[in-house]
Amino acid sequence: xxxxxxxxxxxxxxxxxxxxxxxxxxxxxxxxxxxxxxxxxxxxxxxxxxxxxxxxxxxxxxxxxxxxxxxxxxxxxxxxxxxxxxxxxxxxxxxxxxxxxxxxxxxxxxxxxxxxxxxxxxxxxxxxxxxxxxxxxxxxxxxxxxxxxxxxxxxxxxxxxxxxxxxxxxxxxxxxxxxxxxxxxxxxxxxxxxxxxxxxxxxxxxxxxxxxxxxxxxxxxxxxxxxxxxxxxxxxxxxxxxxxxxxxxxxxxxxxxxxxxxxxxxxxxxxxxxxxxxxxxxxxxxxxxxxxxxxxxxxx
Amino acid sequence: xxxxxxxxxxxxxxxxxxxxxxxxxxxxxxxxxxxxxxxxxxxxxxxxxxxxxxxxxxxxxxxxxxxxxxxxxxxxxxxxxxxxxxxxxxxxxxxxxxxxxxxxxxxxxxxxxxxxxxxxxxxxxxxxxxxxxxxxxxxxxxxxxxxxxxxxxxxxxxxxxxxxxxxxxxxxxxxxxxxxxxxxxxxxxxxxxxxxxxxxxxxxxxxxxxxxxxxxxxxxxxxxxxxxxxxxxxxxxxxxxxxxxxxxxxxxxxxxxxxxxxxxxxxxxxxxxxxxxxxxxxxxxxxxxxxxxxxxxxxxxxxxxxxxxxxxxxxxxxxxxxxxxxxxxxxxxxxxxxxxxxxxxxxxxxxxxxxxxxxxxxxxxxxxxxxxxxxxxxxxxxxxxxxxxxxxxxxxxxxxxxxxxxxxxxxxxxxxxxxxxxxxxxxxxxxxxxxxxxxxxxxxxxxxxxxxxxxxxxxxxxxxxxxxxxxxxxxxxxxxxxxxxxxxxxxxxxxxxxxxxxxxxxxxxxxx
Numbered sequence: 001x002x003x004x005x006x007x008x009x010x011x012x013x014x015x016x017x018x019x020x021x022x023x024x025x026x027x028x029x030x031x032x033x034x035x036x037x038x039x040x041x042x043x044x045x046x047x048x049x050x051x052x053x054x055x056x057x058x059x060x061x062x063x064x065x066x067x068x069x070x071x072x073x074x075x076x077x078x079x080x081x082x083x084x085x086x087x088x089x090x091x092x093x094x095x096x097x098x099x100x101x102x103x104x105x106x107x108x109x110x111x112x113x114x115x116x117x118x119x120x121x122x123x124x125x126x127x128x129x130x131x132x133x134x135x136x137x138x139x140x141x142x143x144x145x146x147x148x149x150x151x152x153x154x155x156x157x158x159x160x161x162x163x164x165x166x167x168x169x170x171x172x173x174x175x176x177x178x179x180x181x182x183x184x185x186x187x188x189x190x191x192x193x194x195x196x197x198x199x200x201x202x203x204x205x206x207x208x209x210x211x212x213x214x215x216x217x218x219x220x221x222x223x224x225x226x227x228x229x230x231x232x233x234x235x236x237x238x239x240x241x242x243x244x245x246x247x248x249x250x251x252x253x254x255x256x257x258x259x260x261x262x263x264x265x266x267x268x269x270x271x272x273x274x275x276x277x278x279x280x281x282x283x284x285x286x287x288x289x290x291x292x293x294x295x296x297x298x299x300x
Numbered sequence: 301x302x303x304x305x306x307x308x309x310x311x312x313x314x315x316x317x318x319x320x321x322x323x324x325x326x327x328x329x330x331x332x333x334x335x336x337x338x339x340x341x342x343x344x345x346x347x348x349x350x351x352x353x354x355x356x357x358x359x360x361x362x363x364x365x366x367x368x369x370x371x372x373x374x375x376x377x378x379x380x381x382x383x384x385x386x387x388x389x390x391x392x393x394x395x396x397x398x399x400x401x402x403x404x405x406x407x408x409x410x411x412x413x414x415x416x417x418x419x420x421x422x423x424x425x426x427x428x429x430x431x432x433x434x435x436x437x438x439x440x441x442x443x444x445x446x447x448x449x450x451x452x453x454x455x456x457x458x459x460x461x462x463x464x465x466x467x468x469x470x471x472x473x474x475x476x477x478x479x480x481x482x483x484x485x486x487x488x489x490x491x492x493x494x495x496x497x498x499x500x501x502x503x504x505x506x507x508x509x510x511x512x513x514x515x516x517x518x519x520x521x522x523x524x525x526x527x528x529x530x531x532x533x534x535x536x537x538x539x540x541x542x543x544x545x546x547x548x549x550x551x552x553x554x555x556x557x558x559x560x561x562x563x564x565x566x567x568x569x570x571x572x573x574x575x576x577x578x579x580x581x582x583x584x585x586x587x588x589x590x591x592x593x594x595x596x597x598x599x600x601x602x603x604x605x606x607x608x609x610x611x612x613x614x615x616x617x618x619x620x621x622x623x624x625x626x627x628x629x630x631x632x633x634x635x636x637x638x639x640x641x642x643x644x645x646x647x648x649x650x651x652x653x654x655x656x657x658x659x660x661x662x663x664x665x666x667x668x669x670x671x672x673x674x675x676x677x678x679x680x681x682x683x684x685x686x687x688x689x690x691x692x693x694x695x696x697x698x699x700x701x702x703x704x705x706x707x708x709x710x711x712x713x714x715x716x717x718x719x720x721x722x723x724x725x726x727x728x729x730x731x732x733x734x735x736x737x738x739x740x741x742x743x744x745x746x747x748x749x750x751x752x753x754x755x756x757x758x759x760x761x762x763x764x765x766x767x768x769x770x771x772x773x774x775x776x777x778x779x780x781x782x783x784x785x786x787x788x789x790x791x792x793x794x795x796x797x798x799x800x801x802x803x804x805x806x807x808x809x810x811x812x
Contacts, residue, residue, distance in 0.1 A: 018718060021779050025743045226551035
């Protein structure tokens with residue numbers, strides 16, 4: 001089974017046909033059609049129809065598609081779910097999740113629609129976005145609320161407003177939330193996705209932020225402009241040095257197994273379980289991102 | 301002095317040019333200084349009207365103009381208004397191109413002052429009116445090289461060229477900038493005007509800056525110029541050019557540009573000393589940026605860059621990445637300033653650039669050209685002239701010239717624009733024949749002309765997303781559907797010629 005990369009999730013306004021038809025060409029790992037904040041109230045229906053048509057008529061390839069729905073309490077979320085779940089082609093991204101109950105309510109509706117539509121039970125995946133102080137403090141319970149969840153994301157703009165602050169360049173105000181969400185994701189065994197970086201013309205700032213979230217452990221980031229994809233993928237792609245080391249670690253394991261040795265060592269250093277796991281992750285990421293093909297580093 | 305009798309010269313009948321005896325009385329030395337001469341002995345005439353009288357313009361003659369002032373041009377409207385006022389009729393207007401600012405010509409066509417038009421392109425209201433059947437005689441469209449060739453060969457004889465120039469000395473040395481200051485109208489290269497000046501029967505330079513003799517280095521030499529007219533304004537600087545052409549931030553154009561640059565790297569032409577041209581249009585211009593990074597990384601220098609020149613080409617030149625620039629048209633102020641200041645930034649005429657009748661023409665020395673398009677079809681034919689509604693909205697420019705001359709021609713075009721497919725089964729108007737088009741680069745992948753098998757294999761070997769042109773066409777159709785065919789009347793409004801003057805396509809009036 002191919003591991004799904006989620007380094008970049010490209011937001012595409014659900015009411016913009018021009019952007020929807022071209023969303024797949026930029027090489028983002030995931031495309032996320034938005035029915036929520038980027039669509040004004042008087043265009044909600046049109047956007048829902050448009051996204052439904054896009055999912056059912058465009059050649060989506062094997063790219064993961066998500067749809068950010070309106071919340072159930074807005075009165076619009078149910079219609080969104082009815083339309084999108086029926087396609088069987090998109091992960092449902094919940095906005096503004098505050099409690100595990102939010103996830104469960106949505107899941108119950110999804111299950112009902114799946115059953116009515118004759119879709120395999122549990123086939124529709126979900127992703128929760130946490131955008132408030134309450135949501136961050138409930139992150140663990142939210143992440144564990146449903147086996148349908150594939151990831152948990154942080155939405156920073158609403159969150160910092162909730163905290164009575166604003167976003168700063170180094171993101172110190174987000175440190176707790178990012179850490180909390182990341183830990184919750186890891187406890188639940190799902191992906192952690194960072195918030196958008198909205199200054200699309202500031203490549204240096206984006207670079208710094210992506211280096212930070214990668215170091216924290218995030219799997220990827222939501223993005224609002226295709227121009228941000230290159231930088232993020234570059235930072236997330238293992239370097240030749242990382243890959244060479246990982247390959248050496250895996251070779252050492254094979255060597256030890258062949259010799260029947262219980263202790264594995266590489267260049268005189270003991271290779272223990274975390275090192276092996278890290279090496280496996282590097283190789284997996286290198287393969288998925290296309291720089292490692294059949295054991296050969298593919299970039300000159 | 302010796303008394304001379306011609307009869308004493310043996311074999312005089314064979315020395316044809318020797319036939320008169322020197323006469324001292326005929327010689328009057330002029331002791332005026334340069335400053336005095338500039339005022340009292342020059343080619344400046346008092347008015348446009350006087351210049352027109354002096355060149356002997358008559359009804360039915362061909363008058364020519366250049367388009368270096370782009371949509372800021374005042375010259376064409378000014379001159380035709382004057383000729384209309386003077387009562388001229390049935391003139392042939394042969395401009396290197398016409399644009400949206402030339403809509404006032406409509407009334408002169410309606411009143412019979414202008415009988416027919418030769419141009420590279422038409423835009424705006426004039427283009428719409430022509431498409432709607434304004435003229436009895438169809439407009440003849442020529443490429444920049446085709447026009448220069450036709451002028452050289454006498455197929456398009458020009459009686460009087462009216463050439464706007466940002467600076468000119470009292471004897472006619474004219475230039476696209478003022479050497480000692482940045483202000484005023486600046487258009488940089490006057491490449492298209494150079495061809496007209498060389499071959500026209502009579503040349504009138506219209507300028508707003510008379511500068512001191514000698515206005516060197518010049519675009520047009522005094523030997524080509526008959527009269528000079530000084531006017532207050534020759535154009536609107538804002539319409540002529542902006543400071544520096546900015547790189548596009550449109551992600552789709554950037555995607556196409558990056559893919560096009562990968563195509564260049566994989567083409568086998570990306571070697572030290574290669575030559576290239578990038579056309580106008582966001583994606584085409586942005587290719588330069590991706591080239592730059594790779595040129596630095598691989599220590600590759602281009603021998604020359606050609607064509608319409610932008611600030612981004614100048615930047616590469618000044619960084620030592622491009623040795624020489626051949627400039628037929630400067631697209632921004634940065635390019636114009638470089639032409640003035642950089643020794644190896646050379647101004648060239650349209651004939652030097654792209655004439656089909658010279659083996660050494662610059663387009664033939666191109667390794668790679670990147671060009672935009674309105675439409676491409678499954679036969680690799682390219683349309684840069686008519687829109688999806690069949691209405692004229694573009695210019696041939698140097699498209700067929702560079703496509704033919706270059707070792708590899710690359711067309712950058714989005715697969716769709718809004719709801720309009722840009723890769724189609726048949727283009728509305730064939731401007732550049734598919735046989736000379738090598739690679740189509742879209743935002744959904746590339747297609748290589750089946751005639752170029754080695755090139756195609758190189759693209760595949762380098763992991764580029766290669767499709768057949770039919771596959772790209774189907775993709776476009778899948779995204780936006782099949783447009784309803786355009787309905788035309790049987791009236792021909794435009795004749796599209798290829799470089800050699802042969803007719804490659806016809807443009808018909810669109811049915812309303």
